[in-house]
Amino acid sequence: MEFSIDRGEFTQALALTQGVVERRNTMPILANVLLEAGEDLSIAATDLEVHIKRRCGAKVAEAGAATVAARKFYELVRELAPGDVTIRLLDNHFVEVTSGRSRVRLVGLPAEDFPTFPQADGSSDSAFTIDVEILARMIDRTLFAVSTDDTRAHLGGVFLTGAGETLRFVGTDGHRLALVSESVGGASAPEKGIILPRKGLTELRRLVEGRDGEASVSIGGNVVRVELADVALVMRLIDGEFPNYEQVIPGEVKFRVAIAKDELLSALKRVSVVASDRSRGVRLALANGQMTVSASSPDFGEASEELEVSYDGDDLTVGFNSRYLTDVLAVLPDTQKVEIGLIDDVSPGVICSEGDDTYSYVVMPMRL
Amino acid sequence: MARIRQLPPHIVNKIAAGEVIERPASVVKELVENALDAGAKRIDVTVEEGGATRIRVQDDGHGMARDDLALAFRSHATSKLRDADDLFHIATMGFRGEALASIGSISRTTLRTREPEEETGYELVHETGEDGEVKVAAVHRGTTIDVQNLFMNVPVRRRFLKSPSVELGHVTDVMTRFAIAYPEIGFSLLHGKRRVLELDAARDMRERIGSLYGEALAKELIRVDSELDTTRLAGWIAPPHHDRPRQDRIFVFLNGRHIKDRTLIHAIHEGYRGLLMTRRHPTVFLTVEIDPQEVDVNVHPTKIEVRFRDSKPLHQLVRRSLRDALQSAELAPRVTAPSQGESTSGEAPKRDTASNEKDDVRDAIRDYLGSASRKSAVRDTGADRSLWAPTPAKDDVSREERATPSSVSPTGGRQASEPESETPRYAGPERESSERPASPSDRPISTSPSRGVAEPDAGFERVGGSFDGSTEDPEESADPSRPVQLHQTYILRETDDGFALTDQHALHERILYHRIHDRVRSGTVISQRLLIPETIDLTPGEIERLLAHQNELHRIGFEIRRQGEDGIAVHAIPDVLRKLPTRELVDQVVSWIGRDEEDQGGEKDFIDAFIEMAACKAAIKAGDPLEVEQMKDLLRQGDALPTSSSCPHGRPTTVRFTIADLEKWFRRIV
Structure with missing residues (x-):
């Protein structure tokens, strides 16, 4: 195998694969990237849960395949002088990198040991295309709410479901839940729903960053495959029963309050400084035309801030984990007011952007 | 017939x-x-x-x-x-x-x-x-x-x-x-x-215990003497480190008669609660004098079992007296130097006639040791600093941000403070050299004691000492109260009469134990409601057991309701234990309540068990690196506690060594 490629383009392509490379290093081959030179060059990495394959143009002198330590290879290529770099497979799986006057020989592993990239077998259960900007936004608005807790595997990913033209993403960790629905052309998302793992979505989000165009998504067996112009990503689905999320969304809220997003976000950040322990609990106290955000703890002190709001309901005080509130405020648009719907101090609160019915966020109160 | x-x-x-x-x-x-x-x-x-x-x-x-x-x-x-x-x-x-x-x-x-x-x-x-x-x-x-x-x-x-x-x-x-x-x-x-x-008449029980079990034990015994109405409790108890795998050194004498009474033995263990590891038993010698009318000794032919008219006050008296006695005693185990054999005493006269030359050598060694310890301190903290340089810098920023909220821009997204916080990372060496001449008082005060180490998660990142690890400063390294972290697990510090080693996890756990305990008592445990109540299948007995303690469970942050015939629904959990699977949490609570019932007498022990678990989960672990200020803060908080010599699991938090021990080890004295 031998090919030459522009260093800049090569660096970018390698960067995309870095996140997937297995860190714990249980199988040495998974710490490597696979380089396959044919008509063009493809770079693949996997941790067996998520597979990623990037194609890029290269001058291929001799077809073939090689693997080399992903991180070392990336570090090296990044530091090479601008211009073309030539990669050649030597005996004993050594990979030679030449660029200008530098010549580096890297230890490699047999390419045939590298796990095969799951091929589309054409028997997908469902398939649709989606605008990558919408896809990125849907991930942004749900992935943060996903559980990081290893003991709740079924909550460790975003639930994807659809009905007709509507595609829905749901993320929850059992304390709060984010739900976004977007209408997409020609969608046939699986009604039953699937759970996309956090890591796969994180990688996918990275792939679509700054891109436009469409992504085609196909779901089959226990994997989902996402194709962009020059990259393909396959992730294994999480096997498990996603909770019945619809039952937790209150049908009717009793009290509604609208407030400028930035005001609320910065008030929360200030007040939660004195909030206690890891819970970062804050109280939202509603009264006519006014919301008081407060927190206190015996160890740090107390803080409160009054905000003007449009509210004419009963007086009500509810406690929340302030991080659950700031998390969602961070993904809501700056331009619209935030609407908070409440029932009482033990029922879920609902947060959304005023006038936007595509997104809602449900958060459980905290007893402080 | x-x-x-x-x-x-x-x-x-x-x-x-x-x-x-x-x-x-x-x-x-x-x-x-x-x-x-x-x-x-x-x-x-x-x-x-x-x-x-x-x-x-x-x-x-x-x-x-x-x-x-x-x-x-x-x-x-x-x-x-x-x-x-x-x-x-x-x-x-x-x-x-x-x-x-x-x-x-x-x-x-x-x-x-x-x-x-x-x-x-x-x-x-x-x-x-x-x-x-x-x-x-x-x-x-x-x-x-x-x-x-x-x-x-x-x-x-x-x-x-x-x-x-x-x-x-x-x-x-x-x-x-x-x-x-x-x-x-x-x-x-x-x-x-x-x-x-062969026991001659002794002056008192302690002397008798000394002749039976040795002076080492007798010397450390703590006196118990208290009264309640007509009941008098007296005797001697040993510090927790004289614990035993069996109950063979729990002696209770009721009106002069040896008895084995479950209530009293339970009360004794309660007195030692938190000071002994599980399945370890204390060394206790107690006499109870009680109005004979209050007790029926005619229950068993060998009179080893008795029946109290009302065992509750006695249980309380025993538990409180023991706890008070243990709290008033200084409990940290002292390490004593190996006792010297005869051979060393033979050396003693030689040393008395030591020449000046020998003293010179000794001084030289002392100098060497002194500089070596300084050097190693420099090396340790030096390494820490280079590793942790970014952290303190970031903390400085975040602290400012918190301290003066108005400085946060209204658009203050997460990114706002980031560029500033990045810069000191690369400014490390310059900053260090420019700071060196500054007098110690010019250095930023890194943390207020109240914003303690003990805040479970973010606490440690937050307290993160500023650059006061500037070890080149000779005054700093000579600071006698400056603690040193050993293997990221133990904290070494100088004390008035020697030095002490503290297990960072055990001490922090003990501090948190008190803190959570206060929260439980004042009813301010933080409880997170669950989006989807978690249904957990239990046996009817377990369900009754849980429901019977609704109020206590509510106090520690649980909300539990019956769900059908054979299950409960958990609606809210204590926030400190949110990382644990709910099922595991509930099983744990059920087993604690069950244990309480078996033990009788000890009311609401499961709350204590809960606090212990919460403290353990939230405490810093062995292997967590600590800044000097964090260590000082941790030790300060530890000193302020009523009983800090053992973690809630009974492991010691601190072991003390005296200068006399050191001198013995190095044969300066024999």
Whole structure:
């Protein structure tokens, strides 16, 4: 195998694969990237849960395949002088990198040991295309709410479901839940729903960053495959029963309050400084035309801030984990007011952007 | 068909003997009790072959009159009880009148006695229930009872006797109990020709414990002495590090009688709660003096079990007294230098005549050691700094941000502060050199004590010391109170009389334990409601158990409701334990409540168990690197606690070493 490629383009392509490379290093081959030179060059990495394959143009002198330590290879290529770099497979799986006057020989592993990239077998259960900007936004608005807790595997990913033209993403960790629905052309998302793992979505989000165009998504067996112009990503689905999320969304809220997003976000950040322990609990106290955000703890002190709001309901005080509130405020648009719907101090609160019915966020109160 | 007949007295006695006399040790117990009731000042016991062939108990008490001898072996003949009312204020050890009759019915027993004021003594031989002739004999003042061939006519019992060494062990246990309960009385125990115990009258219980278990224990004993109404509790308890794998050093004497009472033993463990590891037992010597009317000792023939009219106040008294005593004592185990053998004392004179040259060497070594320790301190913290340089810098920013909220821009996204926080990362070396000449007071004060280490998660990142790790500053490294972290697990610090090592996890756990405890008491435990109530299948018994404690569960942050026939729904959980699977959490609570029920007495122990678990989960772990300021803060908080010498699991938090120990190790003194 031998090919030459522009260093800049090569660096970018390698960067995309870095996140997937297995860190714990249980199988040495998974710490490597696979380089396959044919008509063009493809770079693949996997941790067996998520597979990623990037194609890029290269001058291929001799077809073939090689693997080399992903991180070392990336570090090296990044530091090479601008211009073309030539990669050649030597005996004993050594990979030679030449660029200008530098010549580096890297230890490699047999390419045939590298796990095969799951091929589309054409028997997908469902398939649709989606605008990558919408896809990125849907991930942004749900992935943060996903559980990081290893003991709740079924909550460790975003639930994807659809009905007709509507595609829905749901993320929850059992304390709060984010739900976004977007209408997409020609969608046939699986009604039953699937759970996309956090890591796969994180990688996918990275792939679509700054891109436009469409992504085609196909779901089959226990994997989902996402194709962009020059990259393909396959992730294994999480096997498990996603909770019945619809039952937790209150049908009717009793009290509604609208407030400028930035005001609320910065008030929360200030007040939660004195909030206690890891819970970062804050109280939202509603009264006519006014919301008081407060927190206190015996160890740090107390803080409160009054905000003007449009509210004419009963007086009500509810406690929340302030991080659950700031998390969602961070993904809501700056331009619209935030609407908070409440029932009482033990029922879920609902947060959304005023006038936007595509997104809602449900958060459980905290007893402080 | 067999006719019903009244059993002849000798059979009755044999049956009673089966209850009272299980083994030679029982004989010793009964006879020593008799001796004590006779006002003896010295009791000598001799046994042969573990007591199987011979048990002799000799006292110097008031003896018996000739006329009484005829009744001595009759059952229910006693000098100690006259009517049934006496039973309820029993002040003597024996009272049932069964002991001698029982012993006499199953052995050949010789009784020799002389009253102090009489000149002649008497001897009576009694064999398997039959009295012999009362003879005049020359005998010591007091009573000697010589029991031979125990169980001679009860072959079954005889066969079931264990080896002489086991039986002797039981006899020794019995004697030890008497010895502790009656320190003012001299005791001896001979096995054949071998002297097992030789205890002269002691001044007090502590002296007696010293002769039984060694001065090392006696020296560390903590005095307990308290009263409640007519009940008096006194005795000595050992610090937790004298713990035992069995309950073999828990001695409770009720009105002078050794008893094993579950309530009291539970109360003792409660007193030590949090100071002992699980399945370890304390060393405790307690006497309880209680109005005889408040207790029924006539529950069991061997009187080891008793029944209290109301055990609750006593349970409380014991628990509180022990806890108070332990809290007032300084509990950190001290490490003592290895005691020096004879050889070193031989060296001593040599050192006295040491030449100046030798002193010079010593000084040189001291200098070397001094500089070496400085050097290593420099190296350690130097490494820390380079590793942690970004963190303190970031913390500075975040602290400012928190301290002066108005400085945060209204658009203040997460990114806002980032660029600033990045810069010091690369400015490390320059900043360090520019800071070096600054006097220590110019250095930023890194943290207020109130914003403590003990804040569970973010706490440590937040307190993160500023650049006060500028180790090149000679004043800094000479700071005597400056703690050093060893292997990211232990904190070493200088104390007034030496130095101390602290386990960072154990201490932090102890601090959090108190903090969470306060929260539970003040009802401010933070509870997170669940989006989807978690349904958990349980047995009907477990469900009842949980529901019966709804209020307490609510206090520690749970909200639980019945869900169908065989399950509960968890609606809210304590926020500190949110990372744990709910199922595991509930199972844990159920088992704690179950344990409480078995133990009785100890109300609401599961709350304590909950606090322990929460503290453990939230505490910093071994292996977490700490900044100097964090360590100081941690130690400061530890010092402020009422009991900080052990973590809630009973592991010690701090071990102290004295300068004298050091000097011994290095043979500066011997």
